Amino acid sequence: MSEEKSLPGTYLRERDLQSLPGIVEHRPDVKYLYSAGQAQSMFLRGLKDGRILGVRCMRCGRVYVPPRSYCEYCFAPTGDWVELSGEGEVHTAVVSYISTFRERLEKPEIVAVVKLYAPGYTNKDDEYEFAGMFHKLCGVGEDDVINGRVIGMRVKPRWRPPEERIGSVTDIECFEPVQS
Amino acid sequence: MTRAAIVSAGWYGFKPEVGDLSFREMMFEAALRAYAKVGVDPRKDVDAFISCQEDYWEGIAITDEFAPEPVGGVLRPTLTVTGDLIQCLGQAVMLVRTGYFDLVSIEAHAKPSDILTLKGVMDMALDPIYLRPLSPPNPHFLAGIMASSFLARTGLGREALALVVSKNKNAGLDNPRASHASPVTVGDVISADTVVDPLTRYDIAPFSDAAIVMLVGGEEAARKVTDTPVWIEGIGWATESGTGSLAYHSWDSMPSMKMAVEMAKGMAGLSGRPQSFASFAEVEDRYSFMELLALEEAGVADPIEGFRMLEAGDFDPNGFFPVNPSGGSLAAGVSFEVTGGFRVLEAYERLLALGGDLEPGLERALVVSWRGPPTRTSMSVILGV
Numbered sequence: 413m414s415e416e417k418s419l420p421g422t423y424l425r426e427r428d429l430q431s432l433p434g435i436v437e438h439r440p441d442v443k444y445l446y447s448a449g450q451a452q453s454m455f456l457r458g459l460k461d462g463r464i465l466g467v468r469c470m471r472c473g474r475v476y477v478p479p480r481s482y483c484e485y486c487f488a489p490t491g492d493w494v495e496l497s498g499e500g501e502v503h504t505a506v507v508s509y510i511s512t513f514r515e516r517l518e519k520p521e522i523v524a525v526v527k528l529y530a531p532g533y534t535n536k537d538d539e540y541e542f543a544g545m546f547h548k549l550c551g552v553g554e555d556d557v558i559n560g561r562v563i564g565m566r567v568k569p570r571w572r573p574p575e576e577r578i579g580s581v582t583d584i585e586c587f588e589p590v591q592s
Numbered sequence: 593m594t595r596a597a598i599v600s601a602g603w604y605g606f607k608p609e610v611g612d613l614s615f616r617e618m619m620f621e622a623a624l625r626a627y628a629k630v631g632v633d634p635r636k637d638v639d640a641f642i643s644c645q646e647d648y649w650e651g652i653a654i655t656d657e658f659a660p661e662p663v664g665g666v667l668r669p670t671l672t673v674t675g676d677l678i679q680c681l682g683q684a685v686m687l688v689r690t691g692y693f694d695l696v697s698i699e700a701h702a703k704p705s706d707i708l709t710l711k712g713v714m715d716m717a718l719d720p721i722y723l724r725p726l727s728p729p730n731p732h733f734l735a736g737i738m739a740s741s742f743l744a745r746t747g748l749g750r751e752a753l754a755l756v757v758s759k760n761k762n763a764g765l766d767n768p769r770a771s772h773a774s775p776v777t778v779g780d781v782i783s784a785d786t787v788v789d790p791l792t793r794y795d796i797a798p799f800s801d802a803a804i805v806m807l808v809g810g811e812e813a814a815r816k817v818t819d820t821p822v823w824i825e826g827i828g829w830a831t832e833s834g835t836g837s838l839a840y841h842s843w844d845s846m847p848s849m850k851m852a853v854e855m856a857k858g859m860a861g862l863s864g865r866p867q868s869f870a871s872f873a874e875v876e877d878r879y880s881f882m883e884l885l886a887l888e889e890a891g892v893a894d895p896i897e898g899f900r901m902l903e904a905g906d907f908d909p910n911g912f913f914p915v916n917p918s919g920g921s922l923a924a925g926v927s928f929e930v931t932g933g934f935r936v937l938e939a940y941e942r943l944l945a946l947g948g949d950l951e952p953g954l955e956r957a958l959v960v961s962w963r964g965p966p967t968r969t970s971m972s973v974i975l976g977v
């Protein structure tokens with residue numbers, strides 16, 4: 413933990429902790445290079461080009477965003493690729509004021525689940541799934557989230573400039589309201 | 593109580609690197625093959641799904657949650673086991689024998705090529721208080737200690753281990769899963785660079801990316817979907833006092849292996865040496881010396897006798913009692929929790945291929961596997977047709 417704290421009390425320093433008998437420190441050296449695979453690689457390449465790509469199950473019509481090589485409902489390989497406009501609506505959102513260690517964040521963060529408009533995709537009976545993305549929400553205030561105004565709001569991705577995109581979900585800075 | 597059988601198996605990979613597929617896609621490809629062979633729709637016909645995996649191998653915490661979808665298990669009973677695919681097989685046998693489950697899918701996958709710091713990952717399996725601070729220079733050190741004490745106890749020389757390597761690397765040459773097969777000689781093995789004394793580069797099985805899915809069924813369900821069930825006559829597994837007490841272990845033997853084989857034999861109602869009831873064996877060989885040790889713990893032969901039989905060609909693919917005719921891990925690589933399952937897959941396919949050519953009374957195969965360093969967990973399966 414950093415030594416600059418605003419909460420009252422006496423903070424233990426790194427060194428104090430280590431000198432306590434009975435405490436053994438280990439810093440893991442664990443690094444991975446994950447293979448994104450066929451479907452997600454295509455998705456990441458799309459993001460680099462400023463496009464959101466999904467893939468359709470030819471049996472049930474579901475559109476997967478982020479894409480999968482298989483439909484988990486039909487247990488079949490997925491088929492055609494579809495390009496989405498990127499627009500969608502906020503399904504749910506939350507404001508976070510604290511970090512994992514419960515320190516107050518300087519600027520609260522808003523995260524949301526965005527239900528994307530997918531061409532030709534009508535939700536099935538099991539309403540809980542849809543083409544969508546988990547991302548940050550910007551251009552809205554904390555109050556919009558707290559009082560629920562944000563739910564159902566039309567949003568679109570705010571893309572980073574092409575030269576800054578690396579083929580990652582962070583190529584989208586956040587989702588922001590569509591100005592009507 | 594119903595018998596349990598392997599009714600189908602699918603696999604994908606067994607290559608040093610499967611770069612174009614994610615681990616989930618590998619699982620799907622293996623599952624698709626296992627189900628398609630017997631016309632089973634996992635969304636309707638499979639009663640439970642079991643996945644064998646370990647978070648640190650994946651680099652994902654609570655990786656259980658990734659198990660259902662690539663194998664057809666979404667919104668269906670799914671459970672995970674932190675262990676080798678053979679431990680999943682044990683769970684499947686138990687589920688089937690309750691009578692409540694007709695068909696159970698088991699799965700394991702490995703993508704060692706995704707791990708950049710294998711030593712760092714394996715360090716996490718060591719006791720954090722007294723072993724990790726020593727930071728052993730490479731993860732094979734435990735095998736080195738075991739190999740040294742095994743040679744010291746048995747009086748066997750370095751050549752005995754090299755002979756195992758040469759036999760297995762050559763045996764794998766016509767196995768499509770044995771990506772590390774190679775026509776190496778005893779001389780090649782001995783003259784290669786030493787990794788951990790007394791083991792050279794060739795004595796240590798390399799890694800492979802792989803996925804296996806198997807379908808296990810009760811007798812009635814098995815006969816419904818296939819004419820060629822392979823019966824799981826016996827299965828056993830055991831863990832010694834565990835990784836947490838490595839310092840107290842006897843390093844020249846593997847009691848858990850002996851216990852696992854005894855358990856499998858007991859369940860199968862078999863006694864005596866495995867060569868008196870089985871036609872061949874697929875046994876632990878991720879480090880060369882382990883094959884001779886596994887044969888000893890399984891009761892096939894004590895190490896001196898085992899070495900003599902090895903020299904005489906008895907364990908060759910066309911010998912009196914073939915041991916690792918697939919090429920074993922030395923030829924196919926180590927794929928973490930897939931590794932024991934690989935031996936079962938090899939035994940399953942070989943039993944089916946031999947079919948009527950199997951000698952009466954010997955229509956069985958013995959599988960013996962270890963969960964790998966630093967564990968003290970072993971498993972055994974006796975398959976029969």
Ligand SMILES: [Zn+2]
Binds near residue numbers: 472483484487
């Ligand atoms: Zn579908």
